[in-house]
Amino acid sequence: MGITLSGPTKGIEPHLRPLEWLNFSLADVQTGLGPFLAAYLASNGWNPGRVGFALTMGGMVTVVLQTPAGAVVDAVHRKRALLAANLGVLVGGAVLLMGRVSTVRVYSAQILIGGAGAFLAPTVAAITLGIAGQAAFDRQFGRNQGFNSAGNVFTALLIAYASYRFGYRAIFIIAALFTLPAAASLAAVDPRQIDYARARGSVDDHQQTKSAGIFSLFGDRVLVFFLAAVFLFHLANAAMLPQLGEMLSRDKPQTAAPLMSACIIVTQLVIAASAAWIGKRAAASGRKPPLLVGFGVLPIRGVLYTVTHRVAALIAIQSLDGVANAIFVVVSILVIKDLTRGTGRFNVAAGALATMVGVGAAASNTMGGLLIQHFGYAVSFLGLATVALFAFVLLWVALPETLARSGPGASV
Secondary structure, eight states: OOSGGGOOOTTOOGGGHHHHHHHHHHHHHHHHHTTHHHHHHHHTTOOHHHHHHHHHHHHHHHHHHHHHHHHHHHHOSOHHHHHHHHHHHHHHHHHHHHSOOOHHHHHHHHHHHHHHHHHHHHHHHHHHHHHHHHHHHHHHHHHHHHHHHHHHHHHHHHHHHHHHHHOTHHHHHHHHHTHHHHHHHHHHSOGGGOOHHHHTTOSSTTOOOOOOOHHHHTTOHHHHHHHHHHHHHHHHHTTHHHHHHHHHHTTOHHHHHHHHHHHHHHHHHHHHHHHHHHHHHHHHHOSHHHHHHHHHHHHHHHHHTTTOOOHHHHHHHHHHHHHHHHHHHHHHHHHHHHHHTTTTOHHHHHHHHHHHHHHHHHHHHHHHHHHHHHHOHHHHHHHHHHHHHHHHHHHHHHOOOOTTOOSTTOOO
């Protein structure tokens, strides 16, 4: 696999390349432990409400730990060791899912996976900021996400084949095995290149100024409104693809995983092809315009799911998911960087962002599962689309352009 999926390599420092392959490998692990779980449980006779609660369990563990995890990432100097430890926890979750399907095993695995997931994205973002610095972070973070999406595509293709040929348990074996290249990529990251102060959001290398207080940080109304919009976005977004998998697995369980793979591949190809470009454009032209596009396509996607169940059409609709997520995964963290610049609290705020993602996703799976159980799939998709519309309106009204911001309370 070349790195052309996330843009040209010219001008990329050699010490940044292990970060890109780390993102590729982490995607391999997380794809195997993420969106296929709903179809796996549905194929084993779990009803939609029960599936929703199981997915919510992992999400709630992430929610509880996410902001504290950001504070830990801010405080810990040995960020590579922190990431390696959480890779080990993910392996534990995968091993549990390989065995007989039971409530105890599934919920225990979700606790492990959710706990490790709270640390992964903030730690990788902190390492990236610590190596690349404020000026180069936008472009490098976009490249990271391109590699992450390329990893999702690769793993989805592999899982589609393995699950169809060998059954769903092969998914979790693949996820466990992919921790090995992730660990190798992490080992290739030079710890001497990670500036501790810079990784926390300080403006200057080795800066030792006191970090902003938590209450001061979250006294920034722009940050609070943005986090609220993120919550609504994921309340609408997270359940859509798992619900699609559940719906399709009812009648044709053997074809559900390949179709889910196709949907994931479409989404991730869009992200892989555009993430680096989005990072560059957001650095040059601002954060709000692309965010409005990303938030705006989500309600359209929810409505379109109720119009057709044809396989080709459903896969085409997933291109909208690619647009929304390509923009969100890149630009949202850039907004956090803008709002925390010079505070030393980048990872706490990034943890709060991930908390809102986790809260929204957890509530989304529960809400979607209950709506399906009582009213059917069409009502559930339309309900999620309505929430997505509220998220778009809040973003439009309450979020100013943040590119010129220098920290909480700065003028815009």
